[in-house]
Amino acid sequence: MKRRDFVRNVSVLGATAGLVRVAKPWAMASFLMDESDRSPGRDPMTILRSTLVVDGCNGGPMNEAYLKKLKAAGVNCRIAGGSIEFPDEIVLTTTVREIQQSYKQGKIAQIYHGHYADFLGNEHNQPMGDPRPPVAEFYEQGLRICGICYNVVNIYGGGCLEPHVGLTLAGRRLVEEIHKLRVVLDVGGHTGEKTSLDAIEMAPEIPVVDTHGNVLALNDNPRCNSDRMIEAIAKAGGVLGINSFSDFMVRNPKNDHLPSTPQATLDQYLDQFDYIRKLVGVDYVGLGTDNVIEGGVRVWEGMNRAVMTPESYSEVWTYPKDFESISDLPNFVRGLINRGWSTGEIRKVLGENWLRVYKQVWGV
Numbered sequence: 001m002k003r004r005d006f007v008r009n010v011s012v013l014g015a016t017a018g019l020v021r022v023a024k025p026w027a028m029a030s031f032l033m034d035e036s037d038r039s040p041g042r043d044p045m046t047i048l049r050s051t052l053v054v055d056g057c058n059g060g061p062m063n064e065a066y067l068k069k070l071k072a073a074g075v076n077c078r079i080a081g082g083s084i085e086f087p088d089e090i091v092l093t094t095t096v097r098e099i100q101q102s103y104k105q106g107k108i109a110q111i112y113h114g115h116y117a118d119f120l121g122n123e124h125n126q127p128m129g130d131p132r133p134p135v136a137e138f139y140e141q142g143l144r145i146c147g148i149c150y151n152v153v154n155i156y157g158g159g160c161l162e163p164h165v166g167l168t169l170a171g172r173r174l175v176e177e178i179h180k181l182r183v184v185l186d187v188g189g190h191t192g193e194k195t196s197l198d199a200i201e202m203a204p205e206i207p208v209v210d211t212h213g214n215v216l217a218l219n220d221n222p223r224c225n226s227d228r229m230i231e232a233i234a235k236a237g238g239v240l241g242i243n244s245f246s247d248f249m250v251r252n253p254k255n256d257h258l259p260s261t262p263q264a265t266l267d268q269y270l271d272q273f274d275y276i277r278k279l280v281g282v283d284y285v286g287l288g289t290d291n292v293i294e295g296g297v298r299v300w301e302g303m304n305r306a307v308m309t310p311e312s313y314s315e316v317w318t319y320p321k322d323f324e325s326i327s328d329l330p331n332f333v334r335g336l337i338n339r340g341w342s343t344g345e346i347r348k349v350l351g352e353n354w355l356r357v358y359k360q361v362w363g364v
Contacts, residue, residue: 035344044333047346048074052103053287054351055079055326056241057212059113060292062086066326067108073329076103077351079211079288082112082142092142095364096355111358112142113211116150116190117174135177144362145211146178147186148195151222151307157195160222161309167198175199179206184361188225188233188240189213200232207237207357212288214248215275218268222312223248227279234280237360239353241288242272246318253311260314266322270335273349282345286353291326293317 033050051074058078060066062085070078071089077099084090091102093109102109114120120135135146148171149159156174158165167175178185179202187196188210200208210233216224225233225240233240246264249272255261276285303313318324322331336346 033343035342035347037343038340040337042337042343044330044337045074047333047343048330048350051347051350051352052076052100052355053329054099054354055291056209056239056286056288056354057113057243057290058326059115059290062090069325069327070108073327075108075326075329077109077111077354079111079113079145082138084110094142094144095362096359097364099355099358111144112138113186114138114143114146115186116147116154117156118150118154120174121155135174135181135183139181139183143183144358145184145186145209147189147191147211148174148199149191151190151309151312157198158192159195160190160192161311163192163222164194165192166194167202171195171199172202175202179203182361182363184209184357186211188229189223189243193226193229196229197232200236204236207239207360208233209238209354209357210240210288212241212243212290214243215272218271218275219249220252221248222309230276230284231280234284237357239284239286239357240276241286241354242269242276244269244289244291244319244323246320247312247314249320251312251314256311258314260316263318264320266320266331266335269320269323269332270339273336274339277345282341282348283353283356286349286351289319289326291319 033046053073053075054077055075056079058070058075059080062080067086067089077093082092084092090108090110091098093099093102093111099109120138135143148154148156148167151159151161153159153162153165155168156171157167175185185199185206185208187199187208189212210225210229214221214224215230216226218224223243230240247261249264249268251261273285322328333346333350336349
């Protein structure tokens with residue numbers, strides 16, 4: 001199929017960059033609230049409990065304690081791997097309709113996210129190695145979001161440590177297949193800027209996302225997105241999920257010689273949302289906490305230093321003060337309230353923006 005024919009077909013099926021608000025029949029309490037309300041006395045938990053909350057990147061190891069935190073915080077949908085540890089509590093979902101249904105049933109929806117595309121190549125990308133299953137087989141297993149690179153170069157393109165490396169021929173074929181299957185393409189963040197922009201340019205009408213990135217203008221870290229990158233995602237009708245990992249808000253060339261940099265603050269995390277709202281608008285930003293550990297854990301010894309470089313990562317990982325755990329999500333909502341965000345704007349950040357993109361790309 002020619003690219004122009006594919007894009008036209010996708011557009012007919014509804015995957016366009018126009019802003020289509022997702023109806024919220026599951027959140028009846030929302031109709032009792034003024035979406036334009038900006039009063040400082042609003043209750044964060046009331047907003048959370050009446051919103052289908054999506055954490056655009058939440059792939060940490062699941063256990064009973066973390067499951068309780070997700071439920072207590074009001075998270076209804078997490079983007080993680082394809083395995084389900086608690087099938088009575090968590091449901092692997094592949095459509096917006098299934099996400100809504102799991103919400104009605106009081107369960108947490110999980111979306112299968114391929115963090116980066118190395119799993120689609122054979123070991124060490126050897127030319128004579130056994131071929132891996134095509135993207136379509138992973139799609140049948142539930143894959144609905146897929147990235148390209150993880151910090152460094154692979155056969156598909158350049159990671160964030162090599163931002164000037166573009167999308168390769170193999171990468172272009174990968175992007176074509178991802179779009180053909182109507183999988184959400186994850187760009188920016190771990191994937192380098194040139195590779196990401198090349199991928200967006202292949203089909204600018206199709207929304208793309210950065211599931212968990214940050215703002216370069218606020219902190220000079222390789223994992224952060226430039227204004228150009230943010231604007232490209234927004235122009236495509238996509239969403240940037242904001243990572244809550246401290247280093248991406250505070251670690252930079254001025255302090256990356258230190259083993260560990262200071263813990264970020266909740267205000268610094270909120271600054272990321274304010275910046276994007278001002279730059280491109282509230283329709284293009286969401287949660288992407290990347291809350292994979294409890295803060296203050298020394299993890300450096302177990303990491304590949306060629307990939308998890310000191311330019312980006314401290315030896316001790318933390319999350320912002322007052323937002324150190326997903327259970328602190330009410331503090332985040334309170335912060336947006338205190339900064340004058342309306343109830344409607346907060347709902348977009350908490351989940352509506354993600355659901356819009358999923359519906360546009362998946363088609364259901």
